[in-house]
Amino acid sequence: MPPILKRQTIQKSDKDFVNEVIDLGSKIFPKEDLITLRACLQCGTCTGSCPSGRRTAWRIRQIFLKTLSGLRDEVLSSDDLWNCTTCYTCQERCPRKVRSTDIVRVLRNLAVKEGHMRPEHVRVCEIFFKYGHAVPINEDTKAVRKRLALSELPPTVHMYPEALKEVLALVDERGFRALVERKGG
Protein backbone atom coordinates (compact mmCIF):
# COMPACT_ATOMS: atom_id res chain seq x y z
CA MET A 1 0.00 0.00 0.00
CA PRO A 2 1.41 3.43 -0.90
CA PRO A 3 1.99 5.86 1.98
CA ILE A 4 -0.88 8.27 2.61
CA LEU A 5 1.41 11.25 2.60
CA LYS A 6 4.33 11.40 0.17
CA ARG A 7 7.22 13.77 0.73
CA GLN A 8 6.37 15.58 -2.52
CA THR A 9 2.80 16.20 -1.50
CA ILE A 10 3.85 17.50 1.91
CA GLN A 11 6.15 19.97 0.18
CA LYS A 12 3.10 21.40 -1.56
CA SER A 13 1.35 21.89 1.74
CA ASP A 14 -0.54 25.03 2.67
CA LYS A 15 0.51 25.82 6.23
CA ASP A 16 -2.40 28.23 6.71
CA PHE A 17 -5.08 25.69 5.87
CA VAL A 18 -5.70 24.63 9.48
CA ASN A 19 -6.09 28.27 10.49
CA GLU A 20 -8.43 28.86 7.59
CA VAL A 21 -10.63 25.99 8.80
CA ILE A 22 -10.54 27.20 12.40
CA ASP A 23 -11.26 30.82 11.40
CA LEU A 24 -14.21 30.03 9.16
CA GLY A 25 -15.65 27.56 11.65
CA SER A 26 -15.28 30.03 14.51
CA LYS A 27 -17.71 32.38 12.81
CA ILE A 28 -20.44 29.86 13.66
CA PHE A 29 -19.17 27.53 16.40
CA PRO A 30 -17.19 28.42 19.53
CA LYS A 31 -13.51 28.75 18.68
CA GLU A 32 -12.58 26.31 21.45
CA ASP A 33 -14.58 23.66 19.57
CA LEU A 34 -12.66 24.27 16.35
CA ILE A 35 -9.17 24.24 17.82
CA THR A 36 -9.80 20.68 19.01
CA LEU A 37 -8.70 19.81 15.47
CA ARG A 38 -5.12 20.42 16.58
CA ALA A 39 -5.56 17.83 19.37
CA CYS A 40 -6.13 14.91 16.95
CA LEU A 41 -3.58 12.21 17.72
CA GLN A 42 -4.57 9.90 14.86
CA CYS A 43 -5.86 7.11 17.11
CA GLY A 44 -8.51 6.10 14.57
CA THR A 45 -11.50 5.82 16.92
CA CYS A 46 -13.34 8.04 14.44
CA THR A 47 -12.72 5.90 11.36
CA GLY A 48 -13.33 2.74 13.40
CA SER A 49 -16.76 4.10 14.40
CA CYS A 50 -17.76 5.42 10.99
CA PRO A 51 -20.64 3.56 9.27
CA SER A 52 -19.85 5.27 5.98
CA GLY A 53 -16.16 4.36 6.23
CA ARG A 54 -17.16 0.68 6.43
CA ARG A 55 -18.46 0.78 2.86
CA THR A 56 -16.70 3.70 1.12
CA ALA A 57 -13.21 5.17 0.89
CA TRP A 58 -14.21 7.97 3.29
CA ARG A 59 -11.61 8.03 6.09
CA ILE A 60 -12.22 10.80 8.55
CA ARG A 61 -8.93 10.25 10.37
CA GLN A 62 -7.10 10.65 7.07
CA ILE A 63 -8.98 13.86 6.32
CA PHE A 64 -7.80 15.30 9.64
CA LEU A 65 -4.20 14.21 8.98
CA LYS A 66 -4.34 15.85 5.57
CA THR A 67 -5.96 18.97 6.98
CA LEU A 68 -3.30 19.25 9.68
CA SER A 69 -0.66 18.65 7.01
CA GLY A 70 -2.03 21.50 4.90
CA LEU A 71 -3.13 19.43 1.92
CA ARG A 72 -5.86 21.91 1.11
CA ASP A 73 -6.73 20.94 -2.46
CA GLU A 74 -6.68 17.23 -1.74
CA VAL A 75 -9.06 17.62 1.18
CA LEU A 76 -11.47 20.06 -0.45
CA SER A 77 -11.71 18.30 -3.80
CA SER A 78 -12.26 14.89 -2.23
CA ASP A 79 -15.48 13.29 -3.41
CA ASP A 80 -15.53 11.14 -0.30
CA LEU A 81 -15.99 14.24 1.85
CA TRP A 82 -19.63 13.94 0.75
CA ASN A 83 -20.01 10.37 2.04
CA CYS A 84 -20.27 11.50 5.67
CA THR A 85 -23.88 11.16 6.87
CA THR A 86 -23.10 13.51 9.80
CA CYS A 87 -24.16 10.80 12.26
CA TYR A 88 -21.80 12.28 14.91
CA THR A 89 -20.63 8.86 16.12
CA CYS A 90 -16.98 9.87 15.64
CA GLN A 91 -17.47 13.16 17.43
CA GLU A 92 -19.19 11.45 20.37
CA ARG A 93 -16.45 8.84 20.73
CA CYS A 94 -13.32 10.93 20.12
CA PRO A 95 -11.07 10.56 23.17
CA ARG A 96 -9.57 13.99 22.45
CA LYS A 97 -13.01 15.59 22.05
CA VAL A 98 -12.28 16.70 18.49
CA ARG A 99 -15.52 18.20 17.11
CA SER A 100 -15.12 16.07 14.04
CA THR A 101 -18.60 16.33 12.50
CA ASP A 102 -18.65 20.10 13.00
CA ILE A 103 -15.24 20.27 11.31
CA VAL A 104 -16.49 18.16 8.39
CA ARG A 105 -19.28 20.67 7.88
CA VAL A 106 -16.76 23.54 7.86
CA LEU A 107 -14.55 21.65 5.38
CA ARG A 108 -17.59 21.16 3.15
CA ASN A 109 -18.37 24.89 3.33
CA LEU A 110 -14.81 25.58 2.14
CA ALA A 111 -15.13 22.97 -0.60
CA VAL A 112 -18.31 24.65 -1.84
CA LYS A 113 -16.56 28.05 -1.89
CA GLU A 114 -13.99 26.40 -4.18
CA GLY A 115 -16.82 25.19 -6.42
CA HIS A 116 -16.75 21.54 -5.36
CA MET A 117 -20.44 20.71 -5.28
CA ARG A 118 -22.31 17.57 -6.21
CA PRO A 119 -24.90 18.26 -8.94
CA GLU A 120 -27.51 16.38 -6.90
CA HIS A 121 -27.03 18.82 -4.02
CA VAL A 122 -27.19 21.79 -6.38
CA ARG A 123 -30.50 20.35 -7.59
CA VAL A 124 -31.82 20.20 -4.00
CA CYS A 125 -30.93 23.89 -3.62
CA GLU A 126 -32.66 24.77 -6.88
CA ILE A 127 -35.84 23.03 -5.71
CA PHE A 128 -35.61 25.04 -2.50
CA PHE A 129 -35.18 28.28 -4.49
CA LYS A 130 -38.42 27.48 -6.31
CA TYR A 131 -40.62 26.21 -3.48
CA GLY A 132 -38.99 27.04 -0.14
CA HIS A 133 -39.06 23.30 0.55
CA ALA A 134 -36.24 20.89 -0.29
CA VAL A 135 -38.97 18.26 -0.76
CA PRO A 136 -42.05 20.01 -2.16
CA ILE A 137 -45.61 18.71 -2.29
CA ASN A 138 -46.78 16.50 -5.16
CA GLU A 139 -50.17 15.43 -6.46
CA ASP A 140 -50.08 12.02 -4.73
CA THR A 141 -49.44 13.58 -1.32
CA LYS A 142 -52.11 16.23 -1.91
CA ALA A 143 -54.62 13.40 -2.34
CA VAL A 144 -53.41 11.66 0.84
CA ARG A 145 -53.63 14.93 2.79
CA LYS A 146 -57.22 15.40 1.63
CA ARG A 147 -58.13 11.87 2.65
CA LEU A 148 -56.58 12.44 6.09
CA ALA A 149 -58.71 15.59 6.48
CA LEU A 150 -55.68 17.89 6.29
CA SER A 151 -55.51 21.00 4.12
CA GLU A 152 -54.44 20.07 0.60
CA LEU A 153 -51.44 22.37 0.89
CA PRO A 154 -49.64 22.46 4.25
CA PRO A 155 -49.71 25.81 6.10
CA THR A 156 -46.09 26.44 5.13
CA VAL A 157 -44.57 28.55 2.35
CA HIS A 158 -46.72 26.33 0.10
CA MET A 159 -49.84 28.07 1.39
CA TYR A 160 -48.33 31.55 1.84
CA PRO A 161 -46.54 32.91 -1.26
CA GLU A 162 -45.58 36.09 0.63
CA ALA A 163 -43.59 33.94 3.06
CA LEU A 164 -41.76 32.29 0.17
CA LYS A 165 -40.72 35.75 -1.05
CA GLU A 166 -39.25 36.41 2.39
CA VAL A 167 -37.27 33.17 2.26
CA LEU A 168 -35.90 33.97 -1.18
CA ALA A 169 -35.00 37.50 -0.11
CA LEU A 170 -32.90 35.98 2.67
CA VAL A 171 -31.28 33.57 0.20
CA ASP A 172 -30.30 36.49 -2.02
CA GLU A 173 -29.27 38.70 0.88
CA ARG A 174 -26.76 36.02 1.87
CA GLY A 175 -25.54 35.64 -1.72
CA PHE A 176 -26.42 31.97 -1.47
CA ARG A 177 -28.00 31.63 -4.89
CA ALA A 178 -24.88 33.05 -6.53
CA LEU A 179 -22.71 30.64 -4.53
CA VAL A 180 -24.73 27.61 -5.62
CA GLU A 181 -25.24 28.62 -9.24
CA ARG A 182 -21.59 29.43 -9.84
CA LYS A 183 -19.82 27.02 -12.16
CA GLY A 184 -17.59 24.55 -10.36
CA GLY A 185 -13.92 25.55 -10.02
Next chain:
Amino acid sequence: MTNYAFFLGCITPNRYPGIEVASKKVMSEFGIALLDMKGASCCPAPGVFGSFDLETWLALAARNLVIAEEMGVNIATSCNGCYATLQEANHLLKHNPKLKDRVNESLAKVGKRYKGTIEVKHVIELLSDEVKFENIEKKVKKPLKGVKVAVHYGCHFLKPSETRMHGSAERPTVLNDLIRSLGAEDVDYKDRAMCCGAGGGVRAANLDVALDMTAEKLDSMIEVGADCVVTPCAFCHLQFDRGQVELNEKSGKKYGLPVVFVTQLAGLALGMDPKELGLGDNAIPSESLLKKIQ
Protein backbone atom coordinates in the same frame (compact mmCIF):
# COMPACT_ATOMS: atom_id res chain seq x y z
CA MET B 1 -54.24 22.99 27.01
CA THR B 2 -50.55 23.48 26.22
CA ASN B 3 -49.75 24.96 22.85
CA TYR B 4 -46.78 24.17 20.66
CA ALA B 5 -45.84 25.54 17.27
CA PHE B 6 -45.74 22.46 15.04
CA PHE B 7 -42.77 22.77 12.71
CA LEU B 8 -43.71 20.54 9.77
CA GLY B 9 -40.57 20.76 7.64
CA CYS B 10 -40.72 19.01 4.25
CA ILE B 11 -41.00 15.23 4.53
CA THR B 12 -43.82 15.20 7.09
CA PRO B 13 -46.36 17.35 5.22
CA ASN B 14 -45.18 16.70 1.67
CA ARG B 15 -44.51 12.92 1.75
CA TYR B 16 -45.84 11.39 4.99
CA PRO B 17 -48.81 13.47 6.16
CA GLY B 18 -49.78 10.50 8.33
CA ILE B 19 -46.99 11.62 10.66
CA GLU B 20 -48.59 15.07 10.83
CA VAL B 21 -52.08 13.79 11.55
CA ALA B 22 -50.97 11.11 14.04
CA SER B 23 -48.83 13.60 15.98
CA LYS B 24 -51.73 16.07 16.21
CA LYS B 25 -54.25 13.40 17.25
CA VAL B 26 -52.04 11.81 19.88
CA MET B 27 -50.96 15.12 21.39
CA SER B 28 -54.52 16.42 21.51
CA GLU B 29 -55.50 13.27 23.44
CA PHE B 30 -53.21 14.57 26.19
CA GLY B 31 -54.23 18.22 26.03
CA ILE B 32 -51.43 19.45 23.78
CA ALA B 33 -52.36 21.49 20.71
CA LEU B 34 -49.94 21.51 17.79
CA LEU B 35 -50.48 24.86 16.09
CA ASP B 36 -49.73 25.82 12.49
CA MET B 37 -46.56 27.79 11.83
CA LYS B 38 -47.84 29.91 8.98
CA GLY B 39 -45.30 30.45 6.24
CA ALA B 40 -42.57 28.20 7.67
CA SER B 41 -40.10 26.88 5.10
CA CYS B 42 -37.70 23.95 4.94
CA CYS B 43 -35.78 23.99 8.25
CA PRO B 44 -33.35 24.18 6.08
CA ALA B 45 -32.03 20.63 5.83
CA PRO B 46 -28.78 20.32 7.80
CA GLY B 47 -27.15 17.90 5.35
CA VAL B 48 -27.22 19.95 2.17
CA PHE B 49 -27.72 23.54 3.37
CA GLY B 50 -25.51 23.25 6.45
CA SER B 51 -22.80 21.64 4.33
CA PHE B 52 -23.07 24.35 1.66
CA ASP B 53 -23.10 27.48 3.78
CA LEU B 54 -23.56 27.46 7.53
CA GLU B 55 -24.39 31.18 7.73
CA THR B 56 -27.23 30.91 5.20
CA TRP B 57 -28.46 27.77 6.92
CA LEU B 58 -28.52 29.67 10.19
CA ALA B 59 -30.32 32.74 8.79
CA LEU B 60 -33.06 30.61 7.22
CA ALA B 61 -33.40 28.56 10.41
CA ALA B 62 -33.64 31.78 12.42
CA ARG B 63 -36.53 32.96 10.25
CA ASN B 64 -38.43 29.78 11.14
CA LEU B 65 -37.60 30.24 14.82
CA VAL B 66 -38.94 33.80 14.70
CA ILE B 67 -42.33 32.56 13.47
CA ALA B 68 -42.70 30.59 16.72
CA GLU B 69 -41.29 33.47 18.77
CA GLU B 70 -44.00 35.71 17.35
CA MET B 71 -46.59 33.06 18.30
CA GLY B 72 -45.09 33.04 21.80
CA VAL B 73 -44.81 29.24 22.04
CA ASN B 74 -42.12 26.57 21.90
CA ILE B 75 -41.57 24.51 18.75
CA ALA B 76 -42.32 20.80 18.37
CA THR B 77 -40.74 18.84 15.51
CA SER B 78 -41.44 15.42 14.01
CA CYS B 79 -38.17 15.03 12.11
CA ASN B 80 -34.66 14.65 13.48
CA GLY B 81 -33.37 16.75 10.59
CA CYS B 82 -35.62 19.71 11.43
CA TYR B 83 -34.82 19.17 15.10
CA ALA B 84 -31.09 19.14 14.29
CA THR B 85 -31.28 22.42 12.42
CA LEU B 86 -33.67 24.36 14.62
CA GLN B 87 -32.41 23.12 17.98
CA GLU B 88 -28.78 23.71 17.04
CA ALA B 89 -29.47 27.08 15.42
CA ASN B 90 -31.35 28.20 18.51
CA HIS B 91 -28.51 26.96 20.72
CA LEU B 92 -25.82 28.70 18.65
CA LEU B 93 -27.73 31.98 18.46
CA LYS B 94 -28.52 32.02 22.17
CA HIS B 95 -24.87 31.48 23.08
CA ASN B 96 -23.15 33.79 20.59
CA PRO B 97 -24.28 37.46 20.66
CA LYS B 98 -22.07 38.39 17.69
CA LEU B 99 -23.59 35.65 15.59
CA LYS B 100 -27.06 36.70 16.68
CA ASP B 101 -26.35 40.31 15.60
CA ARG B 102 -25.12 39.15 12.19
CA VAL B 103 -28.15 36.94 11.66
CA ASN B 104 -30.45 39.77 12.76
CA GLU B 105 -28.82 42.05 10.18
CA SER B 106 -29.92 39.56 7.52
CA LEU B 107 -33.36 39.10 9.08
CA ALA B 108 -33.88 42.88 9.20
CA LYS B 109 -34.09 42.81 5.40
CA VAL B 110 -37.32 40.83 5.72
CA GLY B 111 -38.57 42.72 8.76
CA LYS B 112 -37.82 40.00 11.30
CA ARG B 113 -35.81 39.85 14.48
CA TYR B 114 -34.59 36.80 16.40
CA LYS B 115 -34.83 37.27 20.17
CA GLY B 116 -34.06 33.86 21.66
CA THR B 117 -37.28 33.49 23.63
CA ILE B 118 -38.38 29.95 22.76
CA GLU B 119 -37.15 26.37 22.92
CA VAL B 120 -37.14 23.68 20.25
CA LYS B 121 -38.49 20.29 21.28
CA HIS B 122 -38.89 16.92 19.63
CA VAL B 123 -42.26 15.13 19.81
CA ILE B 124 -40.46 12.44 21.84
CA GLU B 125 -39.73 15.08 24.49
CA LEU B 126 -43.37 16.13 24.53
CA LEU B 127 -44.38 12.52 25.17
CA SER B 128 -41.68 11.79 27.73
CA ASP B 129 -41.50 15.07 29.67
CA GLU B 130 -44.87 16.71 29.24
CA VAL B 131 -47.32 13.83 28.81
CA LYS B 132 -45.21 11.24 30.69
CA PHE B 133 -45.25 7.57 29.82
CA GLU B 134 -47.24 6.47 32.88
CA ASN B 135 -50.12 8.65 31.67
CA ILE B 136 -49.88 7.17 28.20
CA GLU B 137 -49.99 3.70 29.71
CA LYS B 138 -53.24 4.58 31.52
CA LYS B 139 -54.88 5.58 28.25
CA VAL B 140 -53.83 2.54 26.23
CA LYS B 141 -56.96 0.86 24.88
CA LYS B 142 -55.30 -1.68 22.62
CA PRO B 143 -52.08 -2.87 24.22
CA LEU B 144 -49.66 -3.87 21.48
CA LYS B 145 -49.13 -7.27 23.05
CA GLY B 146 -46.76 -9.56 21.24
CA VAL B 147 -45.67 -6.87 18.77
CA LYS B 148 -41.92 -6.87 18.38
CA VAL B 149 -40.63 -3.38 17.69
CA ALA B 150 -37.17 -2.53 16.39
CA VAL B 151 -36.49 0.99 17.61
CA HIS B 152 -34.45 3.29 15.40
CA TYR B 153 -33.59 6.51 17.25
CA GLY B 154 -31.93 8.25 14.34
CA CYS B 155 -28.76 10.25 14.89
CA HIS B 156 -29.82 13.83 15.38
CA PHE B 157 -32.32 13.40 18.18
CA LEU B 158 -29.45 12.35 20.44
CA LYS B 159 -26.29 13.78 18.90
CA PRO B 160 -24.31 15.95 19.37
CA SER B 161 -25.08 15.06 22.98
CA GLU B 162 -23.60 18.30 24.41
CA THR B 163 -26.18 20.32 22.50
CA ARG B 164 -29.16 17.97 22.65
CA MET B 165 -28.73 17.02 26.30
CA HIS B 166 -30.76 13.79 26.25
CA GLY B 167 -28.14 11.73 28.05
CA SER B 168 -26.27 8.79 26.58
CA ALA B 169 -26.10 8.66 22.81
CA GLU B 170 -24.64 5.14 22.97
CA ARG B 171 -27.31 3.56 25.14
CA PRO B 172 -30.48 5.64 24.98
CA THR B 173 -33.64 4.24 26.62
CA VAL B 174 -36.39 6.83 26.13
CA LEU B 175 -37.98 5.30 23.03
CA ASN B 176 -37.66 1.77 24.40
CA ASP B 177 -39.51 2.91 27.52
CA LEU B 178 -42.22 4.45 25.36
CA ILE B 179 -42.61 1.27 23.29
CA ARG B 180 -43.02 -0.78 26.45
CA SER B 181 -45.58 1.66 27.88
CA LEU B 182 -47.68 0.90 24.79
CA GLY B 183 -47.58 -2.81 25.62
CA ALA B 184 -45.19 -3.74 22.79
CA GLU B 185 -41.89 -5.56 23.08
CA ASP B 186 -38.73 -3.67 22.11
CA VAL B 187 -36.28 -6.05 20.51
CA ASP B 188 -32.58 -5.30 20.59
CA TYR B 189 -30.63 -5.73 17.37
CA LYS B 190 -27.12 -5.46 16.04
CA ASP B 191 -25.68 -1.94 15.84
CA ARG B 192 -28.96 -0.41 16.96
CA ALA B 193 -27.47 3.09 17.19
CA MET B 194 -26.24 3.07 13.59
CA CYS B 195 -27.38 5.75 11.15
CA CYS B 196 -30.11 4.90 8.58
CA GLY B 197 -27.80 6.20 5.86
CA ALA B 198 -29.85 9.14 4.62
CA GLY B 199 -28.24 12.09 6.39
CA GLY B 200 -25.54 14.55 5.45
CA GLY B 201 -26.72 14.77 1.84
CA VAL B 202 -25.71 11.13 1.26
CA ARG B 203 -29.18 10.00 0.20
CA ALA B 204 -29.29 12.76 -2.43
CA ALA B 205 -25.79 12.29 -3.85
CA ASN B 206 -24.80 8.69 -3.09
CA LEU B 207 -28.02 6.69 -2.89
CA ASP B 208 -26.26 3.31 -3.07
CA VAL B 209 -24.12 4.14 -0.03
CA ALA B 210 -27.21 5.28 1.89
CA LEU B 211 -29.15 2.16 0.91
CA ASP B 212 -26.29 -0.15 1.86
CA MET B 213 -26.50 1.23 5.39
CA THR B 214 -30.30 0.93 5.41
CA ALA B 215 -30.05 -2.69 4.26
CA GLU B 216 -27.62 -3.54 7.05
CA LYS B 217 -30.00 -2.13 9.63
CA LEU B 218 -33.05 -3.83 8.09
CA ASP B 219 -31.25 -7.19 8.01
CA SER B 220 -30.36 -6.84 11.69
CA MET B 221 -33.96 -5.97 12.59
CA ILE B 222 -35.40 -8.84 10.56
CA GLU B 223 -32.86 -11.25 12.05
CA VAL B 224 -34.33 -10.74 15.54
CA GLY B 225 -37.90 -11.13 14.29
CA ALA B 226 -39.05 -7.51 14.38
CA ASP B 227 -42.63 -6.88 13.22
CA CYS B 228 -41.90 -3.26 12.40
CA VAL B 229 -39.33 -0.50 12.69
CA VAL B 230 -40.39 2.54 14.71
CA THR B 231 -38.74 5.90 14.06
CA PRO B 232 -39.08 9.37 15.56
CA CYS B 233 -37.78 11.01 12.38
CA ALA B 234 -39.64 11.71 9.14
CA PHE B 235 -36.43 11.47 7.11
CA CYS B 236 -35.36 8.12 8.62
CA HIS B 237 -39.00 7.04 8.09
CA LEU B 238 -38.70 7.90 4.40
CA GLN B 239 -35.32 6.21 4.13
CA PHE B 240 -36.64 2.94 5.61
CA ASP B 241 -39.92 3.04 3.69
CA ARG B 242 -38.84 4.26 0.23
CA GLY B 243 -35.47 2.61 0.82
CA GLN B 244 -37.02 -0.87 0.99
CA VAL B 245 -38.75 -0.27 -2.35
CA GLU B 246 -35.48 0.99 -3.84
CA LEU B 247 -33.56 -1.98 -2.44
CA ASN B 248 -36.16 -4.40 -3.80
CA GLU B 249 -35.90 -2.78 -7.23
CA LYS B 250 -32.10 -2.68 -7.26
CA SER B 251 -31.24 -5.99 -5.65
CA GLY B 252 -34.28 -8.15 -6.28
CA LYS B 253 -34.67 -8.65 -2.53
CA LYS B 254 -38.09 -8.75 -0.94
CA TYR B 255 -37.97 -6.39 1.99
CA GLY B 256 -41.38 -5.74 3.54
CA LEU B 257 -40.82 -4.50 7.08
CA PRO B 258 -43.56 -2.04 8.06
CA VAL B 259 -42.27 1.42 9.03
CA VAL B 260 -44.19 3.22 11.75
CA PHE B 261 -43.67 6.70 13.13
CA VAL B 262 -43.59 6.87 16.92
CA THR B 263 -46.86 8.84 17.21
CA GLN B 264 -48.55 6.46 14.76
CA LEU B 265 -47.64 3.54 17.03
CA ALA B 266 -48.90 5.46 20.06
CA GLY B 267 -52.13 6.21 18.16
CA LEU B 268 -52.66 2.52 17.46
CA ALA B 269 -52.27 1.66 21.14
CA LEU B 270 -54.69 4.45 22.06
CA GLY B 271 -57.26 2.72 19.86
CA MET B 272 -57.22 5.08 16.88
CA ASP B 273 -58.14 3.91 13.38
CA PRO B 274 -54.96 2.86 11.48
CA LYS B 275 -56.32 4.45 8.30
CA GLU B 276 -56.85 7.79 10.01
CA LEU B 277 -53.28 7.62 11.27
CA GLY B 278 -52.05 7.28 7.70
CA LEU B 279 -50.72 3.76 8.19
CA GLY B 280 -52.05 2.74 4.79
CA ASP B 281 -50.06 5.44 3.02
CA ASN B 282 -46.54 4.05 3.26
CA ALA B 283 -44.81 2.51 0.25
CA ILE B 284 -44.37 -0.67 2.32
CA PRO B 285 -47.75 -2.05 3.46
CA SER B 286 -48.46 -2.20 7.20
CA GLU B 287 -50.96 -5.11 7.03
CA SER B 288 -48.66 -7.73 8.60
CA LEU B 289 -48.31 -5.49 11.65
CA LEU B 290 -51.98 -4.49 11.83
CA LYS B 291 -53.02 -8.18 11.77
CA LYS B 292 -50.94 -8.76 14.88
CA ILE B 293 -52.70 -5.96 16.70
CA GLN B 294 -56.29 -7.03 15.95
